[in-house]
Amino acid sequence: MADKWILQELAMTRKTVDESIRNFEFAAAADSLHDFTWNKLADWYLEVAKIEKEKSSILIYILKNVLIMWHPFIPYVTETLWESFNDDILMMKQWPAVAEATGGDSFAVIQEAITGIRNARSENKIEPARKVKAVVVGPNADLLVEQAALLCGLRTGVEAVESAQSAPNEAAIRVVLGETEIYLLGAVDPEKEKARLSKEKENLEKLIAGLSIRLENQEFVSRAPAHILKAEQDKLARYQSELANINDALKA
Amino acid sequence: MKNELDKTYDSSLFEDSIYAKWEKSGFFNPDLSNLPDFAPSYTVILPPPNITAKLHIGHSAMLAIEDLMVRFHRQNGYRTLWVPGTDHAAIATQNMVEKKLMTETGKTRHALGREAFLKEVDIFVENTQATILKQTRKMGASLDWSRLAFTLDEQRQKAVKRMFLDMHREGVIYRGERIVNWCPRCQSTLADDEVEHKEQKAKLYTFKYSADFPIPISTTRPETKLGDTGLAVNPKDERYSKYIGEEIETDFCGLKLKIKVIGDRKVEMDFGTGALGVTPAHSAVDWQMAEAQDLKKIKVIDEAGKIKDGFGEFSGLSTLEAREKIVSQLSADGLMIKEEEIENNLSCCYRCGSVIEPLPSLQWFISVDAPASRLNGRSMKEAALEVAKNNEIKFLPDRFGKRYIDWMENLHDWCISRQIWFGHSIPAWYRGEETYVGEEAPEGEGWVMDTDTLDTWFSSGMWTFSTLGWPDNFENGVKSGDLARFHPTQVLETGYEILTLWVSRMVMMSLFAIGEIPFEHVYLHGTILDAKGKKMSKSKGNGVDPLEVIEKYGADAVRLSLLMGATPGNDARYSEEKVESKRNFVNKLWNISI
Known part of the structure; x- marks a missing residue:
């Protein structure tokens, strides 16, 4: 599942970077690649790979693509890495076709x-x-x-x-x-949680009291535009249901 | 993993050998790639850096952006060519070398002589050029070095000469008079930015040309009044407006003057008498008034700073002698109304301090409005406007397209001759009143070649096609070789500050020379400012040497810091912290990969 996801992200990044460069949006292209490399690949997929294991072929596939795409931006480090596990020259490496990837x-x-x-x-x-x-x-x-x-x-x-x-x-x-x-x-910690919930309860009760007074004020009710009145009533209902939840939790 | 790699990326261990590997592969040169014949071409011509100084971080940004576009297209099956080169930067370089010569030996270029001075320039050029090319390689730029060009090398001299002759034959280049800043001591014209202004006390004389002349005038230079042909007053000035349009004959110190009264809103009613004697031949402002109002231009002062023949007893006198004589004569005749001391802005030669004498001189011009048969009867201006208006050339960001059109619509004839030594020579010879323009010196005795050189933008304006083999591979309107395969280029990526100086000239010259646009897109980058948003400059000491930061953080980190956050047309700030954070990212990528 994580494999499908990272391949889908890779395909999307490939598309964004390609289009951005062709549209002269170089910073956007770099941002997209940076986001993929750091946030998606390093922070998520590599962590998943440590748990799920046996990912070396897909990892190499992704790495190759990442190096190919990064090459025009940072040619030295990418070529150096490339030559450590390839015989051809990265500078001439065709960008991979965008494979539609789904299911991620x-x-x-x-x-x-x-x-x-x-x-x-x-x-x-x-x-x-x-x-x-x-x-x-x-x-x-x-x-x-x-x-x-x-x-x-x-x-x-x-x-x-x-x-x-x-x-x-x-x-x-x-x-x-x-x-x-x-x-x-x-x-x-049950004691701490109880204290937190009690505080929350107090808060909600104050809010409900304030709102109720407002909504009982005939002048406000008759003058306020319909959508505002409705919003206030909805808010009150939400507070009341949250309060009920908290009361349940406190009883439990 | 094939090789064992260290835990952190040390750029200095790899960069030079990787660059050597790329160069050795031959793939910077599109002729050596194994592409099918139908592969589309992608050409970028590097804006040639001036050889006045080594590259700064702004150049690095330009290289990073262009290399990104070029590498992307090369990887994706385009026949990709990126042409390197440098610009001789005529006047800027000459000034650099002159200053150097002055501080090192105390000599002026005139003391050294033309030939010896140009040798000094060559030595200077070789030095800076080598530094620039080294810096360019260090950035990782994948330029095709086999096509390296210089705006003043032999091939480009040939191209420039051919262009001049073609334009002259079409009547687009002509010779005409124009007012210039003349230094009587250096015997040379000065560009506007070579003129220094000194505050000093001067006498302002108020007088009448003659007793029967209705309007008094004020001037600090009575001797130039010998060449007055007009009198300018503000049309709102009730004292004088009734005279506008009149032509008054008068006798000034024994010489006849014909003065036409003209209205000009720029005349200050409360300065002096509110009336200005117009001396077209010896004041740039007056020259413009004369052009607009069709006044006669009478040259009074010659190149030696003396009054010319034909001005009676004043002829042969120096300007100061003539001034004294005129002042005493006016006083004796009771025409002098007032003599007062004022603060005056005096124009001086930046080199020797002599007072500048504005005077008219013969110069070469490109007519932007002359219809040319090879442009199907359109002028260069019309042709250059059309390609922008119908979107054949697209500007990024958009707003610069409008700026280009505005500028082009207001364009006047372009003065292309410069009275300096370092530059392309002008293929013109003179004998008496005769002028000959041609490939070689004309037959016969007594011909003297033009000693001026061409404006630096003339040769750089031809850059997209002069670097691709023009004129050798362009015959009867048909392109061959590099010109056929790589022109028009796809993108010109350059700074917005030279949109009018350079980009517009390239469009006009390409349309004239080969009848096609020089590039499809113009991407204009902003200026790189320091971390506080200030302009970088040598005098402020906030400039950045790209080689130093590359040494410290690696070329990739420098490139990435300049690419991320760069948008066309907007200035961007540079800081070492940014480079450092990109270095950290490069390291992250390294760690992910090993």
């Missing part, structure tokens, strides 16, 4: 999950050594369980992944990815 989109789900977990950990100040368990609820649950090796391997501090029909009952950090939710178990 689901890797984006894994990336989002991993990034989401990392962010949640840092926001909640979970010490890096603390291992957690991830319980996944929602449409992408099976996919994430299937790719548990990546989910655990890529600096998430997750040691196990399982799917569930509904939210677990114990204290958890919730990571929301669209309709799919990940609950990190074992991360939370």
Whole structure:
């Protein structure tokens, strides 16, 4: 799956760089290649490759393409690297044809999950050594369980992944990815989490009180334009549902 | 991995040998690539750097952008040619060598003589040229060195001479009078930027030409009034406006003058008397007024700074002697109204400090408005406008297309002769009043060759085709050889500051010489500023030597720092931190790969 994704990204980059150079947008071409090389290849794919193994042929394929495309920008280092594993001269190497690549989109789900977990950990100040368990609820649950090796391997501090029909009952950090939710178990100090939720509750109650007064004011209700009134009412409903969630969590 | 590589990339260990490998492969030269006949060509001509000084970081940016385009197309099956060269930069180089000569030996070029001076120039040129070419290679530029050209080498001299003769035959080149800055001591014309201005006290005299002349005038140079043919007043000036259009005959110090009163809004009503005696032959401003108002031009002062024959008792006197004599005569006749001391901006020779004498002299011009049969009866200006207006030549960014058109529409005839020694000679000979233009000196005794040289933009204006073998491979309107395969070129990539000086000239000259555009695209890069956004200059000491940063961070890091963030037409800032961060990226790529 990661292979499909990186090949798809490579094809897209190849297309962007080619078009940008032909349109004299040299900085955009370099930015696109830089983004692929650093953010996609180095930060993601090489990390995945360490876990999934046996990727040397695809890695060499990608590397060759990267060197070919970087050559017009940075000819010396690319030619030096090229000659370490090729007999021909990079300067004359034809750019590869753009192969339409698809099927890489689901890797984006894994990336989002991993990034989401990392962010949640840092926001909640979970010490890096603390291992957690991830319980996944929602449409992408099976996919994430299937790719548990990546989910655990890529600096998430997750040691196990399982799917569930509904939210677990114990204290958890919730990571929301669209309709799919990940609950990190074992991360939370129950006392601290309770304090955090209480504070959140207080906050929401204040907001709700303020909004309610406003919406009970007949003058405001009669004068405010319809769309503003609607927006305020929606906001109130959202606060109330969040408050209900927090109350549930506090009871649990 | 075939070879073991170190953990970090040390650019200095690889760059020179990699460049040697590329050169040895022969692939910089498109003739040696194994491309099928139908492969499209992709040609870029390097804007030739002036051989006045070594390259600066702005040149590096230009090389990085062009090499990127060239390498990309070479990799992708184009018959790719990038032609290297340098520019002799006539007047700029001559000035450099003159200054050098003055500081090193205290001699002027005149003391040394033409031949010996040009030898000094050759030595200077050889030195800087070698440095420039070395710097260019260091940047990794994949230029076809087998086609290296110099704007003043033998082949280009041949091309320039041929161009001059063709244009002269078509009536596009002509000889005519024009006012120049003349130094009577150096016996030479000076370019406008070679004239220095000194604040100093001078006397402003207010008088009437004669007792019956209705309007008094003020001047610091009464002796030039011998050549007055007009009197300029502001049309709004109620005192004088009624005289506009009148032609008044008068007697000035015993000599007859015919003065036409003209209206000119630029005349300041409260300076002096608000009326200016117009002396077309000895003031650049007055010359322009005379051109616009069709006034006669009478030359009073000769090249030695003396009053010419035909001015009675004043003839043969120096300008100062004549001034004194005129002043005392005016006072004696009761015509002098006022003598006052003022602060005056005096024009002096930057070399010897002598006072500049503006005077008319015969110069060679290119007429931009003359219809030419080889342009199907259009003028060069019309032809050059058409290709921009109908998008045959595209400008990047767009706005420069408009600037090109505006400039071209207001273009006047181009003075191409320069009174300097270093440059292309003019294939013209003179004998008395006779003028001969041709390939070789004419038969017969007494012919003297023109001692002037051509404006530097004349030869660089021909650069796209003079580097591709013109005129040898252009016969009866048919291109052959390099010219057929590589012209028109695809892109001209250059700085926006020479859009009018160079780009426009290239278009006109290519259309005239071979009837086609010189390039399809013009990509104009901005200026590289320092980290604080200031212009780099030698005097400020904020310039950057590309060789030093290449040594420290590698050519790739320098290239990448100049490429990322560069957009056409916009100035960009350079900082060493940027280069360092790109060096880190190059290292990252290295680590990924090994």
